[in-house]
Amino acid sequence: MAKQSPVSESSAHLDLVDALPVVAESTTSRVLVTNDVMRIVQFTFDAGEMLTEHTSPRAVAVQLVSGRxxxxxxGTEHAMGDGDIIYLAPGASHALVAETACRMTLVMVDVLT
Known part of the structure; x- marks a missing residue:
């Protein structure tokens, strides 16, 4: 897991395809950035892998880097392909099923109140 870093500290995360390959019959993830306002996680899913329905108290942007x-x-299903993005309002329920091997980046942002 990535260590907590200050918002004021920049970072680069390179060669992720090699560092986080798709593993047969698995879902894998790596936390890339975590600080007081944001968390960025990259996931890989083999075909057929899924995440069951859940929610997040944070605002979430999901980008499917590759795959379907x-x-x-x-309750509304969206067919996602390479590069597609979905925004989730805080508390929105969501789930996914990988149709092919996939790479997805998730950005969670704390909501200002």
Whole structure:
């Protein structure tokens, strides 16, 4: 897991395809950035892998870097392909099923109140 870093500290995360390969019959993840306002996580999914329905108290942006998946938000299913992005409002229920091997980046942002 990435160590907590100050918001004022820049970082680079390179060669992720090699560092986080798709593993057969698995879902894998790596926390890239975590600080007081943001968390960035990269996931890989083999075909058929899924995340069951859940919610997050944070605002979330999901970008499918490569592959195809079905991503459900508040009961509405979206067919995602390379480069597609979905925004999740805080508390939105969501789930996914990878149709092919996939690489996805998730950005969670704390909501200012």
């Amino acid at each position: 998946m079905r991503f459900t938000v508040d």
